[in-house]
């Protein structure tokens with residue numbers, strides 16, 4: 001592949017073709033995925049703000065550019081929407097009465113003086129040792145990570161066999177903007193924040209990642225695989241797109 005300019009200059013003319021898989025239109029960069037099964041063009045704006053164009057294999061770059069240009073207003077609106085949602089993510093203060101999510105339910109926080117562990121969940125309350133509240137974020141992340149490790153290991157062991165996937169390891173960590181990821185070496189990763197989601201949504205994340213063992217791309221056959229194991233995946237996916245940001249502030 002020829003070397004790419006680090007910062008392409010906007011000329012206002014016909015956009016330059018950047019590479020086989022990337023297009024620049026109106027200062028925006030689009031990852032292009034072509035697929036034989038695809039019949040129509042589709043643009044998606046990811047949670048992270050990344051832009052993706054899915055197209056039939058025979059679609060030319062010019063056709064893609066025309067399509068993108070027609071949708072520019074919609075794309076810019078979407079990008080602004082995502083940015084606004086990111087800003088709305090609640091910030092935690094670790095004070096009495098504050099709500100914290102766990103598997104889709106919100107539990108109020110109580111600061112306690114006497115407790116052996118930093119954090120516990122009992123009688124429908126999160127109890128945080130007062131002396132540890134100054135590092136509340138770290139304490140919560142560590143608690144969520146441990147719970148998520150157990151929960152996702154169990155889910156994966158139930159689903160992996162059914163879906164014919166050989167999983168080498170399940171690992172919970174901070175994945176940035178991603179809920180999960182499937183490594184080609186058979187390692188499955190989940191974001192610790194995924195344990196804040198309602199179980200049915202977290203299950204969708206599990207099935208989604210396991211389906212990637214069969215199809216790395218979000219191709220039509222990938223979604224067929226998801227549907228085979230989770231027929232109502234669509235409304236779970238929509239829920240995640242609309243509400244996922246609510247669990248982001250910590």
Ligand SMILES: [Zn+2]
Pocket residue numbers: 208212218
């Ligand atoms: Zn995916």
